[in-house]
Amino acid sequence: MTGVHDFTAKSLAGEDIPLKRFEGQVLLIVNTASKCGFTPQYKGLETLHQKLNARGFSVLGFPCNQFGGQEPGNAEQIEQFCSSNYAVTFPMFAKVDVNGSNEHPLFAYLKNAKSGLLGPSIKWNFTKFLVDRSGKVVARHAPTARPEALTKEIEALL
Structure with missing residues (x-):
């Protein structure tokens, strides 16, 4: 594997999604949870996505239940919560x-x-990986890093 675009992941609907679909975009890949102190970061992540998507940016959210059991729901419950x-x-x-x-x-x-x-090792929910247009990981941000604080760094890659 040479980059993020070489992987495939299942959507919440269970569909295999080749990450090659996001080739040419700057990505922020985040492990998420619905019942975490950092859960309100969904708002900032969505704001970034809305603001920069037309310029070739996307947030990719990956729910994870490994930290304090803070993502106990099934796919339908996660989708409902997020929307x-x-x-x-x-x-x-x-x-x-x-x-x-x-x-x-x-x-x-x-x-x-x-x-x-x-x-x-990832230590908690909402760890963020910033990936450039070629699929290379350029930065890792701790859960405490607020999404809006990453705007300039993301814009520099766009």
């Missing part, structure tokens, strides 16, 4: 593991490309 509470229009994928023996290969790749301050 009714945050009017999410960016692509949301099926729930994944981001660490451990069942981690999604995309997250193994992302973590290998950009390690965190405390090593490669």
Whole structure:
């Protein structure tokens, strides 16, 4: 695997989505959760997506239940939560593991490309990976990084 575009992930509807579909776009790939202290970041993520999508940017959300059991819902419940509470229009994928023996290969790749301050493992929900148009991981941001604080960095890649 040479880049993010080489992976496939299931949508919330269960459809296999080749990430090659996002080739040529700047991406912010985020592991999300519905019952987390950082959950209100959905609003900032959606704002970024709305503001920059026409210029070739997309947020990709990957629900994960590995941190405090904060994403207990099934795909339908996750979709309902995201649309009714945050009017999410960016692509949301099926729930994944981001660490451990069942981690999604995309997250193994992302973590290998950009390690965190405390090593490669993802430590909590809403860890953000910024990917350039060629599929290369250019930055990793902690859950505490607010989406709107990434605007200039994203715009520099557009």
